[in-house]
Amino acid sequence: LQTSDMLSRALLCLALAWAARVGADALEEEDNVLVLKKSNFEEALAAHKYLLVEFYAPWCGHCKALAPEYAKAAAKLKAEGSEIRLAKVDATEESDLAQQYGVRGYPTIKFFKNGDTASPKEYTAGREADDIPHLMSQEVPEDWDKQPVKVLVGANFEEVAFDEKKNVFVEFYAPWCGHCKQLAPIWDKLGETYKDHENIIIAKMDSTA
Structure with missing residues (x-):
């Protein structure tokens, strides 16, 4: 084989090897x-x-x-x-x-x-x-942040829950859930306790909505 042919084959082999690696x-x-x-x-x-x-x-x-x-x-x-x-x-x-x-x-x-x-x-x-x-689909209620316990829906979940400057606690509940109903007054009390803390957010999200 001529030198040019050998070089061409070598380059082709290298190209195929690189393509295989990229594909992998x-x-x-x-x-x-x-x-x-x-x-x-x-x-x-x-x-x-x-x-x-x-x-x-x-x-x-x-x-x-x-x-x-x-x-x-x-x-x-x-x-x-x-x-x-x-x-x-x-x-x-x-x-x-x-x-x-x-x-x-x-x-x-x-x-x-x-x-x-x-x-x-x-x-x-x-x-x-x-x-x-x-998590990304629902519209935000106008009064979502008016109460001590903030209301999260799809459209504001990521912005609020993943705010790195704040400590965010989210309850994921179902309206028909007995344990959730028992937790509700406790969660409301927790929200009332921390409502004036700018770096703490107590929130809830209806997982069935």
């Missing part, structure tokens, strides 16, 4: 859920303003139960053109990522905003398919 690190999806690894985690954070990431274990029963609901929510958000994307990390394979974000049980769900890796928020709201899109 690209943002793969399963059922509209981004599949994240250490190699593409930062890329995903940079690409999406809001990223909800589930750290799971393949053998975890709760994770298996969540999977179809999580996929439905991911599809709904994607179809609506929402800025929120759902992702997942196999914490048994990506142990470094799991350790970095303090994952101690499964599933653990973290909410990342604007690519901030320093202080992701723990997601503790509902885990049914309609619960996650619900």
